[in-house]
Amino acid sequence: MLQGYGPLLLKGLAMTIGVSLAAFAVAFVLGLLGASAKLYGGRVLRTIAEIYTVVIRGVPELVLILLIYYGTPTLIQTLVRTFGPESMSRFRVDFDPFIAGVCTLGLIYGAFATEVFRGAIRSIPKGQIEAGIAYGMTGFTLIRMVIFPQMLRFAISGLGNVWLVLVKATALISAIQLDELMRSAELASANTREPFTFYLIAALLYLSVTVVSLALIKRTEQFAFRGNEARG
Amino acid sequence: MNFEIIINALPKLFDGLGVTLTLTAITVVLGLLIAVPLAIARSSGPAWLNAIVFAYTFFFRGTPLLVQLYLVYYGSGQFRPQLEAANLWWFFRDPWNCAILTFTLSTAAYTTEIIRGAILAVPTGQREAAKAYGMTPFQRTRMVILPQAFSYAIPTYMNEIVFQLQATALVSLITIPDLTGVATVIANRTYAHYELYLTAALFYLVVVYALLLVLKQVERRLTHHMTV
Amino acid sequence: MQAQSQVAFDPSQGTAETVLSVDNLHKSFGALEVLKGISLEAHKGDVISILGSSGSGKSTFLRCLNLLETPSTGDIRLKGEPVFSSKDPKFSTKRDRGLTARQRSRMPMVFQGFNLWSHMTILQNVMAAPSKVLNRPAHEVEELAMSVLERVGIANKRDMYPSQLSGGQQQRAAIARALAMKPTLILFDEPTSALDPELVGEVLRVMRKLAEEHVTMLVVTHEMNFARDVSTKVVFLHQGLVEEEGTPDEVFGSPKSQRCREFLSTTSY
Numbered sequence: 001m002l003q004g005y006g007p008l009l010l011k012g013l014a015m016t017i018g019v020s021l022a023a024f025a026v027a028f029v030l031g032l033l034g035a036s037a038k039l040y041g042g043r044v045l046r047t048i049a050e051i052y053t054v055v056i057r058g059v060p061e062l063v064l065i066l067l068i069y070y071g072t073p074t075l076i077q078t079l080v081r082t083f084g085p086e087s088m089s090r091f092r093v094d095f096d097p098f099i100a101g102v103c104t105l106g107l108i109y110g111a112f113a114t115e116v117f118r119g120a121i122r123s124i125p126k127g128q129i130e131a132g133i134a135y136g137m138t139g140f141t142l143i144r145m146v147i148f149p150q151m152l153r154f155a156i157s158g159l160g161n162v163w164l165v166l167v168k169a170t171a172l173i174s175a176i177q178l179d180e181l182m183r184s185a186e187l188a189s190a191n192t193r194e195p196f197t198f199y200l201i202a203a204l205l206y207l208s209v210t211v212v213s214l215a216l217i218k219r220t221e222q223f224a225f226r227g228n229e230a231r232g
Numbered sequence: 233m234n235f236e237i238i239i240n241a242l243p244k245l246f247d248g249l250g251v252t253l254t255l256t257a258i259t260v261v262l263g264l265l266i267a268v269p270l271a272i273a274r275s276s277g278p279a280w281l282n283a284i285v286f287a288y289t290f291f292f293r294g295t296p297l298l299v300q301l302y303l304v305y306y307g308s309g310q311f312r313p314q315l316e317a318a319n320l321w322w323f324f325r326d327p328w329n330c331a332i333l334t335f336t337l338s339t340a341a342y343t344t345e346i347i348r349g350a351i352l353a354v355p356t357g358q359r360e361a362a363k364a365y366g367m368t369p370f371q372r373t374r375m376v377i378l379p380q381a382f383s384y385a386i387p388t389y390m391n392e393i394v395f396q397l398q399a400t401a402l403v404s405l406i407t408i409p410d411l412t413g414v415a416t417v418i419a420n421r422t423y424a425h426y427e428l429y430l431t432a433a434l435f436y437l438v439v440v441y442a443l444l445l446v447l448k449q450v451e452r453r454l455t456h457h458m459t460v
Numbered sequence: 461m462q463a464q465s466q467v468a469f470d471p472s473q474g475t476a477e478t479v480l481s482v483d484n485l486h487k488s489f490g491a492l493e494v495l496k497g498i499s500l501e502a503h504k505g506d507v508i509s510i511l512g513s514s515g516s517g518k519s520t521f522l523r524c525l526n527l528l529e530t531p532s533t534g535d536i537r538l539k540g541e542p543v544f545s546s547k548d549p550k551f552s553t554k555r556d557r558g559l560t561a562r563q564r565s566r567m568p569m570v571f572q573g574f575n576l577w578s579h580m581t582i583l584q585n586v587m588a589a590p591s592k593v594l595n596r597p598a599h600e601v602e603e604l605a606m607s608v609l610e611r612v613g614i615a616n617k618r619d620m621y622p623s624q625l626s627g628g629q630q631q632r633a634a635i636a637r638a639l640a641m642k643p644t645l646i647l648f649d650e651p652t653s654a655l656d657p658e659l660v661g662e663v664l665r666v667m668r669k670l671a672e673e674h675v676t677m678l679v680v681t682h683e684m685n686f687a688r689d690v691s692t693k694v695v696f697l698h699q700g701l702v703e704e705e706g707t708p709d710e711v712f713g714s715p716k717s718q719r720c721r722e723f724l725s726t727t728s729y
Binding site: 054055060063175197207 | 290291294295296297298299300302303306307308309310311398399400401402404405412415416419423424425426429430432433436437440441
């Protein structure tokens with residue numbers, strides 16, 4: 001039934017997972033930075049972080065992906081050709097689709113992670129932080145010993161959601177020709193003239209990623225709230 | 233930045249925005265109509281019905297919308313002879329029909345779970361009072377449970393409407409000239425990619441936050457008594 | 461030591477019409493038997509206080525009468541008509557929903573947590589069941605609603621939502637909701653237990669007034685003063701059985717059962 005396209009689909013699935021993991025890592029870091037900026041930053045940092053989340057949440061992922069993948073190189077080329085030296089008048093940049101995909105998805109979901117982390121930091125009971133201060137912790141020690149570990153467990157379910165949505169959003173970067181699962185399904189469909197079969201298989205593969213992720217998120221949550229059964 | 237291209241493109245982009253808003257409105261309304269009975273089935277129906285509805289919402293929430301769209305639009309081609317025999321091919325041949333079908337089923341799945349969660353959040357005491365005063369199950373659902381569930385669901389549901397508006401950008405990939413589709417077509421012709429996608433992004437930003445503002449007002453009206 | 465439950469106690473009420481008769485009511489949750497055979501009669505105008513420590517089954521008993529819990533076995537009759545009967549499937553396992561709804565509407569409940577419908581104004585709360593369950597015409601229901609709201613002293617709050625009222629006002633509104641059904645009797649499930657102490661008085665005053673107007677009431681309560689001064693009959697439940705029953709003077713003055721004596725002595729009133 002798969003007419004030899006099974007390995008291609010599996011390779012696509014591996015690429016999907018790879019892009020997802022890399023983009024999630026980017027989003028995680030951006031989220032931490034964004035949340036810190038929003039909660040502890042000065043006026044400038046707070047404003048930048050605010051604009052970042054407002055813009056990202058107001059524009060469809062597909063448009064952002066197209067804007068960054070097609071728009072950025074043109075923008076850089078124009079800038080270099082206009083303001084750069086004469087010798088660079090034929091300057092060209094091309095984005096590697098993998099890096100473009102990771103950066104774009106990371107940037108998009110960094111905005112959502114920012115809100116997750118901000119909410120998580122706010123749900124740390126005040127007494128926990130006060131106890132840290134009362135025992136002489138300051139700044140980095142306080143963050144490392146109390147705020148970060150406590151914040152993480154409140155963030156798990158939100159981050160889990162970000163992950164699930166992110167994995168599904170990777171299908172969009174087939175639009176920029178990265179050979180992930182969706183594009184493998186497109187290729188197989190075109191060559192075999194059995195689009196339903198291959199898109200259905202792709203859908204079920206995405207679904208299996210969702211199922212496995214859900215189970216892992218639940219276990220992580222149970223682990224994070226060990227000793228806190230009433231809250232977990 | 234080539235402003236001439238942007239200005240020349242504006243009328244077409246507004247047409248595209250019209251398509252985007254139309255698609256959003258149609259699918260959100262149809263989705264809500266489907267979601268209400270499904271949510272009731274999911275929270276108080278028999279186990280087998282609950283299982284079927286859950287399988288449906290799980291599939292549509294657990295897979296990318298793009299795959300669903302291609303499954304319907306391109307996938308139907310695999311069954312063309314059968315669909316022609318059943319006199320249904322005209323429906324699937326049209327990208328509009330496929331888009332409306334897929335997007336309705338998708339938003340209905342999310343909305344079903346939103347409303348189900350809200351129904352479960354209605355306090356037991358409210359149901360018991362309705363029972364104790366002799367209301368039938370139908371009356372309880374219509375007079376007490378649903379009105380309260382809607383109040384709980386509204387903030388989440390408003391987000392779903394905004395997500396749906398953004399999600400319609402995908403229809404550009406099956407040749408429907410929505411806002412994103414129009415921007416893509418003109419960008420490919422003029423090579424002015426960042427101008428057009430940036431303008432489209434601005435359009436979306438304005439519409440999304442205007443919509444949020446309106447929805448917030450609606451929410452305040454509908455739930456003022458719950459938040460006192 | 462168990463009192464004879466089938467006999468009407470208060471001689472002055474002896475000739476009054478029997479509105480509620482409960483015979484040998486049992487209720488189990490799984491292996492746990494909460495009610496072990498309770499029998500009780502209420503006559504028109506009776507105010508019966510049901511006392512007992514937590515776990516005695518008094519709330520479950522009340523919830524069984526309204527069929528919020530389905531009894532395991534036994535009989536419940538309202539004005540002679542069966543409400544529940546384990547001998548007759550029509551009134552137990554194969555119960556008709558419309559019939560259940562009709563009987564519930566004749567003995568509505570006032571809840572500990574008020575349970576006013578939070579999305580309706582006070583007036584809408586009072587009007588909902590009479591117009592939709594009893595199908596009375598709108599103008600008649602509104603008139604009736606206003607008159608019961610006046611009876612409990614909160615007619616001026618008619619257009620407010622429950623969350624805008626104090627607990628005492630909410631409970632009075634809930635009593636108005638019950639009165640608007642023109643019920644055969646009203647069930648009260650610890651109506652003052654969820655209230656701040658300073659709000660208890662206004663609710664008890666309304667209930668005293670209803671007692672004086674000969675509204676038939678079944679009250680699960682911890683308010684001993686109310687039970688002693690207002691009731692026509694006091695029933696003390698212990699471990700799912702009627703341990704003692706009689707007039708307030710009998711039960712409070714010279715309780716026959718050891719457990720009842722202990723309960724009364726540990727409860728300050």
